[in-house]
Amino acid sequence: SAMSKEQRVLQYVQQNASRGDPDSVLAAVDKFGWETEWAMNLGDVKGAILDRFVKETAPQTMLELGTYMGYSAIRIARLLPETAKFMTVEFDQENAAVAREMIEFAGLQNRIIQITSDTADVIPQLKTKYDVETLDMVFIDHWKDVYVRDIKLLETNKLLRKGTVVVADNIIKPGAPEYAEYVRTCGKYDSTFHESRFEYSNDDIDGLEKSVFRG
Ligand SMILES: Oc1cc(-c2ccc(F)cc2)cc2nccnc12
Numbered sequence: 001s002a003m004s005k006e007q008r009v010l011q012y013v014q015q016n017a018s019r020g021d022p023d024s025v026l027a028a029v030d031k032f033g034w035e036t037e038w039a040m041n042l043g044d045v046k047g048a049i050l051d052r053f054v055k056e057t058a059p060q061t062m063l064e065l066g067t068y069m070g071y072s073a074i075r076i077a078r079l080l081p082e083t084a085k086f087m088t089v090e091f092d093q094e095n096a097a098v099a100r101e102m103i104e105f106a107g108l109q110n111r112i113i114q115i116t117s118d119t120a121d122v123i124p125q126l127k128t129k130y131d132v133e134t135l136d137m138v139f140i141d142h143w144k145d146v147y148v149r150d151i152k153l154l155e156t157n158k159l160l161r162k163g164t165v166v167v168a169d170n171i172i173k174p175g176a177p178e179y180a181e182y183v184r185t186c187g188k189y190d191s192t193f194h195e196s197r198f199e200y201s202n203d204d205i206d207g208l209e210k211s212v213f214r215g
Pocket residue numbers: 040041042066141142143144169170173174199
């Protein structure tokens with residue numbers, strides 16, 4: 001059967017990037033996104049903001065909700081030391097399969113623990129099954145209507161500690177208003193909005209919310 005868009009992106013990466021070179025993989029995905037087919041990766045513009053947050057935080061334990069094709073997992077993992085523990089969770093089996101190959105092509109399969117499951121099932125297992133004590137950083141980029149459910153699950157499962165940095169994509173487009181309202185008003189976070197551009201768009205506005213848990 002014909003290839004999916006995600007498989008076309010993977011093929012473009014395999015034919016145009018250098019194996020074991022994460023920056024060339026990111027550049028290829030971004031070139032494809034700008035010039036050929038839009039896709040819902042974080043992209044280069046918002047990606048540069050996430051890079052800055054990851055460098056500032058230098059997390060030893062990191063969690064990503066929503067792997068998609070693996071683009072932001074590669075963005076994050078390329079900045080982490082060998083000793084860091086980084087888990088990324090994807091529910092869709094086909095996207096997870098593309099991500100596994102993209103991460104392997106980038107040579108980062110030893111830096112990334114890829115989990116194919118529902119985040120609601122994984123979060124309560126992180127301490128017991130994945131040997132996590134608390135998380136230094138979280139990147140939320142899956143379905144907007146489960147952002148609030150999942151950050152509350154992180155809280156109730158005692159996975160956040162004073163200073164844990166939670167970054168969320170798509171605050172404007174498609175929008176996560178309940179999430180923004182929650183982190184900005186519940187009193188548990190110091191939250192700031194970082195305006196940017198929607199992925200592979202010169203016109204549409206989007207942005208990342210950065211919320212530091214007060215402990
Ligand atoms: O960055 C994103 C953008 C969109 C999206 C799709 C279609 C539109 F028209 C607008 C926005 C969906 C997303 N789902 C999960 C994670 N990230 C997403």
